[in-house]
Amino acid sequence: MKIVLLPGDGIGPEVVAEAVKVLKASSARFKFTLEFDEALIGGCAYAATGEALPARTLDLCRQAQAVLLGAVGGPAWDHLPAEKRPEAGLLKIRKELSLFANIRPTLLYPELSFLSCLRPDLTAGGVDFAIVRELTGDVYFGRPAGLEVRSGLRHAFNNMIYNEEEIRRIAQVGFRLARSRRKKLCSVDKANVLEVSRLWRSVVNETAAGYPDVALSHMYVDNAAMQLVLDPVQFDVLLTGNLFGDILSDESAAVAGSLGLQASASLGDSSFGLYEPVHGSAPDIAGQNKANPVGCVLSAAMLLRFSLGQEQAASAIEQAVRDVLKSGRCTGDLARKQAGMEIVSCSALGDLIAQAV
Ligand code: NAD
Numbered sequence: 001m002k003i004v005l006l007p008g009d010g011i012g013p014e015v016v017a018e019a020v021k022v023l024k025a026s027s028a029r030f031k032f033t034l035e036f037d038e039a040l041i042g043g044c045a046y047a048a049t050g051e052a053l054p055a056r057t058l059d060l061c062r063q064a065q066a067v068l069l070g071a072v073g074g075p076a077w078d079h080l081p082a083e084k085r086p087e088a089g090l091l092k093i094r095k096e097l098s099l100f101a102n103i104r105p106t107l108l109y110p111e112l113s114f115l116s117c118l119r120p121d122l123t124a125g126g127v128d129f130a131i132v133r134e135l136t137g138d139v140y141f142g143r144p145a146g147l148e149v150r151s152g153l154r155h156a157f158n159n160m161i162y163n164e165e166e167i168r169r170i171a172q173v174g175f176r177l178a179r180s181r182r183k184k185l186c187s188v189d190k191a192n193v194l195e196v197s198r199l200w201r202s203v204v205n206e207t208a209a210g211y212p213d214v215a216l217s218h219m220y221v222d223n224a225a226m227q228l229v230l231d232p233v234q235f236d237v238l239l240t241g242n243l244f245g246d247i248l249s250d251e252s253a254a255v256a257g258s259l260g261l262q263a264s265a266s267l268g269d270s271s272f273g274l275y276e277p278v279h280g281s282a283p284d285i286a287g288q289n290k291a292n293p294v295g296c297v298l299s300a301a302m303l304l305r306f307s308l309g310q311e312q313a314a315s316a317i318e319q320a321v322r323d324v325l326k327s328g329r330c331t332g333d334l335a336r337k338q339a340g341m342e343i344v345s346c347s348a349l350g351d352l353i354a355q356a357v
Pocket residue numbers: 011015070071072073074075087090259260261276277278279280281282283284285290291292293295331333
């Protein structure tokens with residue numbers, strides 16, 4: 001089973017190294033073989049080749065069963081034109097590999113509910129929901145987009161656009177995921193204002209006919225942003241477009257306790273997937289062995305589950321993370337949540353999780 005590693009920039013290489021440690025421990029325990037290849041993406045790729053997503057990287061990814069990515073970006077590349085920036089490499093790889101469905105779980109175990117940024121009574125029983133975010137459309141890709149001078153004033157514009165097929169295929173991912181969980185799907189839109197959202201809502205309603213066992217509801221995005229912090233326990237699966245999902249999933253990180261805990265899977269029509277922590281390259285802590293590797297480790301667990309069919313190994317990794325955090329060892333981003341937690345380095349936390357597996 002071939003996995004391409006794209007460590008990227010900043011803390012990306014640090015967290016990917018820990019995820020690889022854990023993947024190796026799980027393949028040893030569950031007796032399957034993993035083969036790793038490594039390639040460049042983001043700022044380091046630009047520095048080496050002049051492109052944020054070199055052709056070699058894309059070719060290697062196309063030959064693999066799954067890709068594990070760290071993070072891209074950093075101040076060294078902030079001055080570059082949009083198409084050369086590290087983030088452009090990320091948007092391009094998702095588009096080129098037709099990875100239109102991004103799954104971002106938020107899982108806060110009851111015994112770790114003190115990690116949440118919310119008041120303890122709101123998360124005492126734990127939180128468990130997932131955002132299914134459309135990834136290759138919306139304002140991020142809609143054309144025309146640009147900046148021009150009209151009547152002496154600078155105007156900038158982006159185009160929020162979805163066709164019904166794009167909405168239907170992401171809605172199907174949402175319904176299928178809800179079916180495998182608590183069978184509740186909440187579709188998020190802004191149908192009171194936006195034409196795009198009205199189409200979104202009607203296609204989601206049409207798609208619902210194929211999933212009579214899933215309870216569908218709709219919520220405006222502004223209300224969803226509030227409900228996530230008022231009562232996150234109400235949600236099972238949230239279905240969103242690209243822009244709304246981008247924003248709500250970072251808000252979910254605060255519900256879970258740290259951006260460093262959040263994992264994601266980007267999937268298309270096959271079992272191939274790209275897996276990455278939700279966080280960025282965290283230039284403020286890069287190179288200091290301080291980053292929380294859990295988001296990347298849990299992304300690797302999703303990789304085993306969705307792309308390699310190794311459910312037992314995936315569950316063992318998730319259990320190992322839960323046990324290690326429960327034992328009171330964690331990185332600095334979590335330690336401030338509760339007195340008495342022992343701060344360990346990124347690599348030490350990776351060692352502990354690998355040993356627990
Ligand atoms: P960020 O996610 O890198 O960092 C936000 C804050 O969270 C920082 O204080 C950081 O130290 C902290 N943090 C993030 N990950 C952490 C971890 N694993 N452990 C502990 N603390 C962690 O977001 P930012 O600062 O807005 O962006 C920095 C760079 O990353 C920018 O160049 C941005 O474009 C890029 N970025 C990349 C991705 C990606 O690769 N998927 C996502 C978001 C941002």
